[in-house]
Amino acid sequence: MLIELKDVNKTYNNGQPLHVLKGIDLSIDKGEFVSIMGASGSGKSTLLNILGILDNYDTGEYYIDGRLIKGLSEKQAADYRNRLIGFIFQSFNIIGFKTAVENVELPLFYQGVSRSKRHEMAMEYLDRLGLADWATHYPNEMSGGQKQRVAIARALITKPKIILADEPTGALDSKTSEEVMQLLGRLNREEGVTIIVVTHESGVANCTDKIVHIKDGLIGRIEDNRMHRASVFGADTIMK
Amino acid sequence: MRDIFTEIWESVRRNKLRTSLTGFAVSWGIFMLIVLLGAGNGLQNAFFKGGDQFASNTMMIGGGYTSKAYDGLKEGRRISIDDKDVKLIEGDAFATNVEQVIATVSTGETASYGKKSTSLTLEGNYPERQQMEKIELVAGRYINSKDIAAKRKVVVLPQNTAEALLPAFSQAQDLLGRHIKIGQFSYLVVGITKSDRMMGNNMAAAPFSTIKTIYNKGEDLDDITFTFHGLKTEKANEEFEEQLRAAVNLRHRAAPDDKRAIWIWNRFSQNLQMNKVGAIINVALWIIGLFTLLGGIVGVSNIMLITVKERTHEFGIRKAIGAKPWDITKLILAESVTITAVFGYIGMFLGMLTCRLLDKTLGQSTVSIMDDQIAMLVNPSVGLDVAIEATIVLIVAGSIAGLFPARKAARVRPIEALRAE
Numbered sequence: 001m002l003i004e005l006k007d008v009n010k011t012y013n014n015g016q017p018l019h020v021l022k023g024i025d026l027s028i029d030k031g032e033f034v035s036i037m038g039a040s041g042s043g044k045s046t047l048l049n050i051l052g053i054l055d056n057y058d059t060g061e062y063y064i065d066g067r068l069i070k071g072l073s074e075k076q077a078a079d080y081r082n083r084l085i086g087f088i089f090q091s092f093n094i095i096g097f098k099t100a101v102e103n104v105e106l107p108l109f110y111q112g113v114s115r116s117k118r119h120e121m122a123m124e125y126l127d128r129l130g131l132a133d134w135a136t137h138y139p140n141e142m143s144g145g146q147k148q149r150v151a152i153a154r155a156l157i158t159k160p161k162i163i164l165a166d167e168p169t170g171a172l173d174s175k176t177s178e179e180v181m182q183l184l185g186r187l188n189r190e191e192g193v194t195i196i197v198v199t200h201e202s203g204v205a206n207c208t209d210k211i212v213h214i215k216d217g218l219i220g221r222i223e224d225n226r227m228h229r230a231s232v233f234g235a236d237t238i239m240k
Numbered sequence: 241m242r243d244i245f246t247e248i249w250e251s252v253r254r255n256k257l258r259t260s261l262t263g264f265a266v267s268w269g270i271f272m273l274i275v276l277l278g279a280g281n282g283l284q285n286a287f288f289k290g291g292d293q294f295a296s297n298t299m300m301i302g303g304g305y306t307s308k309a310y311d312g313l314k315e316g317r318r319i320s321i322d323d324k325d326v327k328l329i330e331g332d333a334f335a336t337n338v339e340q341v342i343a344t345v346s347t348g349e350t351a352s353y354g355k356k357s358t359s360l361t362l363e364g365n366y367p368e369r370q371q372m373e374k375i376e377l378v379a380g381r382y383i384n385s386k387d388i389a390a391k392r393k394v395v396v397l398p399q400n401t402a403e404a405l406l407p408a409f410s411q412a413q414d415l416l417g418r419h420i421k422i423g424q425f426s427y428l429v430v431g432i433t434k435s436d437r438m439m440g441n442n443m444a445a446a447p448f449s450t451i452k453t454i455y456n457k458g459e460d461l462d463d464i465t466f467t468f469h470g471l472k473t474e475k476a477n478e479e480f481e482e483q484l485r486a487a488v489n490l491r492h493r494a495a496p497d498d499k500r501a502i503w504i505w506n507r508f509s510q511n512l513q514m515n516k517v518g519a520i521i522n523v524a525l526w527i528i529g530l531f532t533l534l535g536g537i538v539g540v541s542n543i544m545l546i547t548v549k550e551r552t553h554e555f556g557i558r559k560a561i562g563a564k565p566w567d568i569t570k571l572i573l574a575e576s577v578t579i580t581a582v583f584g585y586i587g588m589f590l591g592m593l594t595c596r597l598l599d600k601t602l603g604q605s606t607v608s609i610m611d612d613q614i615a616m617l618v619n620p621s622v623g624l625d626v627a628i629e630a631t632i633v634l635i636v637a638g639s640i641a642g643l644f645p646a647r648k649a650a651r652v653r654p655i656e657a658l659r660a661e
Contacts, residue, residue, distance in 0.1 A: 054655045075564045082562020093557045110562040
């Protein structure tokens with residue numbers, strides 16, 4: 001198993017204690033294309049933060065590729081995030097004053113890769129996502145779909161074990177949303193990248209092979225969706 | 241390295257006005273520091289110029305009045321230095337330190353040339369004095385050994401005295417080779433020395449033997465000057481002075497610790513003290529300069545805090561994709577140091593330019609005090625050492641300015657920063 005969560009609990013102590021994750025058990029294998037679905041307040045964002053080593057959990061165990069992720073120093077956590085995980089965010093989170101190619105290079109910069117090498121790699125990834133011509137453009141000159149593709153290139157460049165996508169289509173129109181989901185699907189099929197999408201949109205979830213429902217801090221149903229028929233409405237498109 | 245400067249440039253470029261306004265405060269601080277130190281050096285050069293004029297390893301002793309009763313004699317007795325004191329100082333007791341001993345006799349006289357006259361102190365001197373007091377000649381020569389041997393009636397006049405004897409607007413050199421009258425006798429002017437602006441007195445030098453004979457001074461001397469070696473510290477000098485005082489006092493039947501019986505003027509320890517005063521002035525100027533700079537530093541710290549606040553989201557992104565806390569700290573520290581250093585160097589450059597300007601203007605002007613021209617500033621400038629020290633100050637200051645903002649930046653938590661805005 002690539003990802004294994006065993007009885008993961010998380011409580012927020014902001015005034016009133018809030019038990020957000022109440023014992024999550026979840027396994028995701030290498031090469032899977034999974035979505036985690038839940039309503040707002042279900043704990044899916046917290047789960048994503050823990051999966052992404054952006055937040056820590058109270059009890060339980062979390063393994064990535066057999067490595068226990070617990071009680072890491074900030075430095076170590078940063079290193080794991082950099083090498084193991086690629087993030088795709090709803091609001092793209094690409095840096096506004098850097099060009100597309102500079103944004104894509106950034107994770108490699110933190111790995112200490114030389115300038116020419118990382119530039120070469122970033123151009124290669126932008127090219128694969130059809131953005132070679134946009135390399136020297138700034139984010140404010142690009143469309144939402146293009147920005148998200150820059151973010152995807154940035155997530156892929158370190159060849160991470162997992163891609164974590166947090167509502168990747170949340171800020172896109174339905175056509176672009178579909179393109180992005182198809183792109184993720186293709187990356188999964190053709191290159192075997194493990195992708196976890198967190199969403200509340202059934203149409204988006206329907207694009208994935210497995211849907212994990214989360215409700216009130218517990219894993220509910222796990223749907224096999226290899227036929228992509230989970231959502232009646234989302235059979236052909238993503239509803240907005 | 242280049243990556244970090246690219247990052248800094250990107251950040252500064254987005255905040256040009258803010259950065260330059262704050263940078264101005266830093267420039268101003270360093271500018272003040274450099275100008276203050278430069279002007280301070282200029283003042284010290286002007287005031288202590290006299291100190292450089294003498295060979296620093298000379299001591300002069302002269303007679304005084306006893307302040308203590310001793311050996312059956314009352315206090316308030318006049319002590320005059322004489323030839324036997326020269327023998328004593330030259331003798332075995334002080335042989336390890338004393339080098340050359342010379343004496344002077346002097347008398348107040350009126351000199352006249354044609355219709356003009358002036359008062360002067362006529363000093364009977366040895367040729368060695370020129371070396372010891374670094375007397376600078378404008379023209380002619382100083383007393384030489386032949387003058388001494390032949391008891392020649394020759395005189396070396398200071399420039400201002402020579403000018404006083406000549407019609408207005410003539411050169412002091414014109415008096416060279418002429419005979420002037422001093423007291424009852426006629427003397428040949430053989431040399432003109434630079435006027436001693438610090439002392440401000442009219443010391444004319446004639447051969448020791450001549451004056452001694454003419455004024456029938458007997459064994460009595462005005463003062464004894466000698467060069468010495470091997471006394472490096474203030475303490476060693478004090479001890480030597482005490483021994484010397486005791487020996488000379490005892491010879492004149494005065495209490496060995498009577499500090500008024502004879503006076504000792506030690507140029508070496510005086511120089512040490514002058515250097516100390518100079519160092520204190522320097523420290524004071526540094527403090528004033530650094531406090532001025534402090535305003536700039538606070539400014540830099542302030543804009544760095546604003547920068548960190550503005551870039552919280554960006555730092556969150558960076559941390560999410562793998563930036564370690566130190567990567568972020570480094571970014572802010574480097575930016576702070578760079579801003580401080582760049583603007584600091586601008587200030588330093590302008591400060592040095594201003595010192596040059598001071599040299600060209602105030603440095604050339606003199607103030608007239610009691611008929612003497614005194615330079616206000618002599619060579620007001622700072623050396624390479626100050627430039628290096630200021631560089632260190634800038635780097636340290638920049639680091640301090642960036643420290644708190646950088647720590648704040650490093651503590652940014654990615655989930656909070658990335659929470660959808």
